[in-house]
Structure formats: C-alpha cells, structure tokens
Amino acid sequence: MLPYDVVSDGQRLKLQNVVICFKRGDGLSQNSLCMEGWHRGMALIAHICDIHVGARIGRVFPEDINRWWQMMLEDWRSLPERVELALVCGDVTSDGTDEQFEAAKAAIESLEVEAHLVPGSIDIAAGKENWIDRFGEIDKLVKNGGLNILLVDVLRDDEKRLWSLTEKQFGWLSKCFDERVGEPFMLVFQPLLERREGLFRPPWDEDAMEALFERLRSVNLICILCSGMHSNREGFVDGKLLIGTGALCGFRITETPPERCILTRPGYRLIALDGIAIRTFWREITSRVQVTITFVGGSHTLGPRPLVNMLDVYGDCTIYVQAYARDAKITSVEIGLGGSPWLPMRKVWDGIWSEWEGTIRTYEIGWGQQLLVARARASNGEEAYDAIPFWMRSLPSQSATAVREAIVYELLQRPR
Secondary structure, three states: OOOOOOOOOOEEEEEOOOOOOOOOOOOOOOOOEEOOOOOOOOOEEEEEOOOOOOEEEEEEEEHHHHHHHHHHHHHHOOOOOOEEEEEEEEEOOOOHHHHHHHOOOOHHHHHOOOEEEEOOOOOHHHHHHHHHHHHHOOOEEEOOOOOOEEEEEOEOOOOOEEEOOOHHHHHHHHHHHHHHHOOOEEOOOOOOOEEEEOOOOEEHEEEEHHHHHHHHHOEEEEEEEEEEOOOOEEEOOOEEEEEEEEEOOOEEEEEOOOOOOOEEEEEOEEEEEEEEEEEEEEEEEEOOEEEEEEEEEEEEEEOOOOOOEEEEEEEEEEEEEEOOOOOOEEEEEEEEEOOOEEOEEEEEEEEEOOEEEEEEEHOOOOOEEEEEEEEEEOOOOEEEEEEEEEOOOOOOHHHHEEEEEEEEEEOOOOOO
8 A cells, every 4th residue: 555665674764754664474465554552453444435426427327336345245245354334535426405305315324334425526416405404514534443434525615616615624623633743644535636747636725735734743644644636546645654445336527428428437435444453455346356457566556447657667676466265265376467367475464365475587577568357266267367568668868767657458268
C-alpha cells in the first residue's frame, strides 16, 4: 500500500506521527501500515463506493447493480473473518430519485452490520434532505477499537459547489483531535482528494484543504479514505496516506459516445486491522481466484481491471502482488515477462488474502515496451492472472518507476 520501494530489514520511517515499518520476516509488507494506539484483535472493515442504485448506462442496467450487491453479500459470507463495519461513499444512487433512495436504504439495511455513509454529488443534487431523512446526519465520529473514524461531508450545496469545510466542521475536527491526542484516526471523504503541481484539484477549496493539512501535521492520521471516482488509487498527499476505492457498480464513466462508459470489475475494499498494521485489499466479487499487481517500485497500478497505469521503468524495482482464493488457499504466485520463464515470488503475509514480493532486474529486460504478468495458483487447481504493460527506459531517473498514462488493458489469452 505504500508507494515506494521496501527499505532494508528492520528500518523504520517516521511520517509525522505515523510509523511505517518494513521488517522482513515479521509479516509486514509494502501493503501494510503500522498502527500505534490500537488495543484489540483483528477487525475487518468494508469500504464500498459508487453503488449507483438504478444505473442505466451503456451495457449496465439496474438488475446488474442488484446482482453485484448480492454477490458482495455472498462474498462476505465466504470470508474467514466477519465484516463488522461498513463505510459507504457515494454515489449511492444513480439519479437521486425517491425510488432509488428507498432501494439504497433497503440495500444498506441488508448488510446486517454497522454501516455509515457519506453522499456523492448525485445523491444531493436536489439538496441533502432526502439523504438525511434516510441515512441521518453525515458528519460523525465512529469508534472501532482504538481507531477513530471521522466521516466528513465536504460537498457544499451552495452556488459555488466547492468541496470544502465550514468553520463549524473545522472546529469539530480540531476538537476531536485535541481530545484524543496520539490516538489513530481515519478520515473518510467522498470525492477523491488530488494534488497536482502543488495545488488541490478543483473543485476542492484550496484554502480549506491547506488549513486542514496544516492541522493534520500533529495528528496520528492512519489514512484518508475516499471514493476513487470509479478507480483504485493509493499514494501520499502532503505526507498523508490516501486510499481511493473503485466502484461496486462495475463501470467507469468516460462520456464518450456511444456507451459513455467502460465496464470494470465490480468490487469493494477490505480493510484489516490486526493490532500491528492496517492492510487493505481490493476484492473483485466476480473472481473466485484473484491476483493483482498493486505496485511496481513506487508506482501504483490503478484498477479495477481493465484499468491500469502504463509505467515507465528506469531501474531495478520490487513488485508487490496480492492474491486471494475463495474457499481455497493460494499456493504460489509467480511473475513473468511476456514469454520469459515464470519466477516465484516470496510470500510476506498470509491472512484473509496473501501478499507477495518479487524483483525485476534491468539487465534481464530489453529496452522498449514490455509486459509484466503475475500468475496465482490455488489449492483447488484454479488460476488467476494479472498484467501490466510498461516501457523499459534507458534514461537516468531519480526514481525506479513512473506512471506514464492510464489505459485499458486486458489479457486476451492465457500466458504460456
């Protein structure tokens, strides 16, 4: 989950008040973040984004959304640990109609776990009354063990339509931080928080976000959790870890005719808190066996598939992979370069899903466009594959990898 190469055994990096640890052999990996202040055993949280109840776009119909929801519930029942808390980010509805709100409310009640929601812009296009009537007030503090989860409504319904914080909200957040000094926090927004060339991407309110991040400097903030705007994102904003979660609805809007969207693999994010680390995993609900290349060096690979970040690779780098098998165990994960021999990866953590590491060496790769492939094998004989196109560059660079562009890519046949 942390977008840079693993450092040497036992080394610790202090980011503000959050300690990130990399220790070979102790079960911590690139996909884990240490928690200070956690005082209980395993807890499992589900982050669900962009349900879009009632959606009708391209080849997506309302019955598809209903099917994905039921498949998610079935997937939860198959997990070895029980999901005990659901955090839901909008858009929950597709058009914000009363009928869609009633259907969304019934769906949330079917979770049979504690659930807390923040709306998307579609959900409140006609005002926030419908939302509050059905789901209650948005701004709230939720306790889960030693973790403080702050859900914050940053969508303004005034004429400017900025994503911002009011003075009242800022005061409430500061009070929460002051009363729980040193305790771990998680912030939950709906819109994706992005900073480009030093500026927060509009319609984020630049002044409000600068003030918030200045306040967060003294807070033990584990992460900021938000909708990934139908895609998976992981990275740092001003030294704070940001995790964006893809869409359960199974599409990414493009506004390009004729379909105006592309189909993506529907899913949700699992967040495991085990007293040592916070770990997250994007779960594809249509895949019984799943393998995902999450990072190549310091570069996140995007998702859900077929969304990928095409990368530029400049030097040796570590590959980070996550794998999962429903009703089975992952027995091996290997990586290969388009026709080259499969190389075994090293398992660094084994829990509800497993996490694996491997290395690509520049002297083993030709220049130009290449294809990195991961293969996972399960104890029931099933397999899964994932692939990332990249360019092997001969130019010098301060980093081992960089994101070139976001593309749509899918394997058309099983690699040999």
